[in-house]
Amino acid sequence: MDVADVVVIGSGPAGSSTANIVAGAGYNVLLIEKDEWPGKNNVCGGGMSEQRADKLKLPDKILEKRIPYEVHHFPWGVYENRERHASILRSKFDRYLAERAEENGSTLLTSTKAVNIKRRDGRIVVYTSNKKNISTISSDLVIFADGVNTLAKKFGIGFKKDNNNTALGLVYEIEYKENPIDHYEMFYDRNISGWGYGWIFPKKDLMNVGVGCRISKIRGNIKDIMNYFMSSPVVSTIIQGRKILNKKAALIPLAPAREIHDQSMLVVGDAAGMVYPFFGAGIENAIVAGEIAGRVAISALDENDFSKQFLSEYKKQWEKTSNYALMKRQSIMSKFLLPLSNLDAYILQKYMNISYINDVSRNEKMRIALYPLFR
Ligand SMILES: Cc1cc2nc3c(=O)[nH]c(=O)nc-3n(C[C@H](O)[C@H](O)[C@H](O)COP(=O)(O)OP(=O)(O)OC[C@H]3O[C@@H](n4cnc5c(N)ncnc54)[C@H](O)[C@@H]3O)c2cc1C
Incomplete structure (x- = not known):
């Protein structure tokens, strides 16, 4: 069995942002991606604010316009x-963010799908599958950044889709x-x-x-x-x-998940329903939440405390952001406007x-x- 401090499932904007921060503090991070390369199959309009693109210092080859x-x-x-x-273009952008996380010390495993997660002796075991075999990784902390169909559901956290909260x-x-x-x-x-x-x-x-x-x-x-x-x-x-x-x-996903953390677990990006319900935009939220998750993961590793209570700091910090405020407002307005749309x-x-x-x-x-x- 492989061992890591943190396993991040999914190398979209959320996962790569988290991995980048945690690996930057010297911790051992495994970033696993089911596709051949990050962004290969990620479907998107590819729109984000210019301010965010500048903050990420996107080079010309990544910034399309x-x-x-x-x-x-x-x-x-x-x-x-x-x-x-x-x-x-997500095919280039996601790859760029994942490579940045690799340069900062993360290990990226592509064509590797997380197929199951179990708790064992106070640690998390992630079962992965590639074309050849099933492997296991044991870690202190798992970050679910695996998008709308997240495996976090198994633990009663993260986004749970239905026809009324999903586009x-x-x-x-x-x-x-x-x-x-x-x-x-x-x-x-x-x-x-x-x-x-x-x-x-x-x-x-x-x-x-x-x-x-x-x-x-x-x-x-x-x-x-x-x-x-x-x-x-x-x-x-x-x-x-x-x-x-x-x-x-x-x-x-068009509705924020109620629970976005548990003992030894954080959920980020689409896996946590962090999309503006009116615009359907979630790239920036995924990055902002991913970075917060990364910082909270570092504190948990420093303190060797992966309890639900310690990790609630992630939720607290996310809920203080302007991204959360706008998402929440749109979510409440959606509930109000949906019946009126009849x-x-x-x-x-x-x-x-x-x-x-x-x-x-x-x-x-x-x-x-x-x-x-x-x-
Ligand atoms: C049609 C469409 C248009 C959109 N347009 C915009 C837009 O213009 N602007 C905007 O801001 N947002 C847009 N969005 C939303 C945006 O794409 C998401 O909010 C954003 O990608 C969320 O990032 P993420 O990292 O949380 O998840 P994702 O980007 O979904 O990344 C999840 C990653 O995890 C991988 N993965 C999934 N399951 C596993 C597993 N079991 N094991 C290993 N890897 C796994 C996936 O392959 C993927 O790389 C659009 C979405 C859609 C569907």
Whole structure:
């Protein structure tokens, strides 16, 4: 049996951020990833704030584009929003974060899937499988950073999905050499998404086209919805005659998990439901929570205390962040707006327009709230 101080399951943004911090303090960290390389199969729009990209000091080869503004297409009008973003490709970005963690001393095991976790004699045993065999690793602490289908569920912690708290997203990557488009476009139309939106996010040589919808609000088949979106006037003009390079779908958690730690266990990122429920964005939360988990793991290792009480510091610190505050607010508002959406199909879109788009006048807000009464 292999031995490590900490095993991190999953080398997405959450896992690699945690591993990077813990290994940096000199502890022995095993970062395990089921895919051939980090990010190989991770489905995403690849949007994050420019501020976060700068904080990570992303080199040019990883930072696809700086995005100075967004355009939002609502049924009642088109709005520009001056929010600065960055655009990345997960196939490169996740690899970059994992390599950074390796440079800091983590050991990355790729093509290695965690298949079971057990508690044994006060330690955690992680069972892994690669193409050849099953192995075991014993550690003081395990970090679940394994995304929406987390193994943490077995211990009553982490995200537990159901049709009402999870969205399905479908992304097409479309060839677009030297893509000149410099902004994000989001489309809110109930034929595209009853609870979510369609998007086009430009990369250097690609266009990322996607749709995301809360599963309980999907009408029909997500592929048909994507076809409808692709044939809409703005999108069809942009992608006309271009080759679709790949099509990938994945789930997005839309509700924060109640419990994100237990004795010898921390849960980070999507595995803990740390996604903004309105935007479906979770990269930054995964990084912020991953870094907090890393610092708390170091204290636990320093003090040799892996009790549930000691590790509750992770939850306390996460809940003090502005990321948590926004996620929680959106989660509460979702619970309130979801039943109302049976009366007004555009309730979420109206709320988003009024609350998150800059420079919307009071009269305009009134007109939006009363749509379709006043067009
Ligand atoms: C269609 C779509 C579009 C999105 N667009 C955006 C966006 O534009 N901006 C944004 O901020 N967020 C977006 N998100 C959300 C974002 O992708 C996630 O919030 C983010 O990836 C969370 O990071 P993570 O590290 O927690 O989990 P993940 O990125 O899911 O990483 C988990 C990792 O664990 C590995 N793994 C899983 N199980 C095991 C196992 N048993 N053993 C070993 N390895 C395992 C996986 O292969 C993966 O590499 C989108 C999501 C979807 C589905």
